[in-house]
Amino acid sequence: MAELIRVDDHRAELSGELLFETVTPLIREGRDLMAASGGSWCVDMARVSRASSVGVALLLDWIRMAAEANVELRIEAMPSHLKPIINISDLDELFAPLLAPQTN
Known part of the structure; x- marks a missing residue:
């Protein structure tokens, strides 16, 4: 099962x-x-x-x-198991500007 939950606009x-x-x-x-976002939308993938x-x-x-x-789309907490798929598909340059910096 997968869910997409609206946090705010x-x-x-x-x-x-x-x-x-x-x-x-x-x-x-x-x-x-x-x-419905009004021009800016972020998807948090931490719980994938x-x-x-x-x-x-x-x-x-x-x-x-x-x-x-x-x-303007931002992606937060991209799961590490998706990164090899993105890399092998030669999509790194497409995704790089969309990824929010990781915080430690």
């Missing part, structure tokens, strides 16, 4: 497992939240427990939507 928390079976409803939910390449596809959809809607 500009922020949402993504949690659970980002797998083929769970991602489809999240596409529309994220698009709707982004459209598992993800496959479908999780990267979800983020790519939201990146495309943000560009089309002129919304």
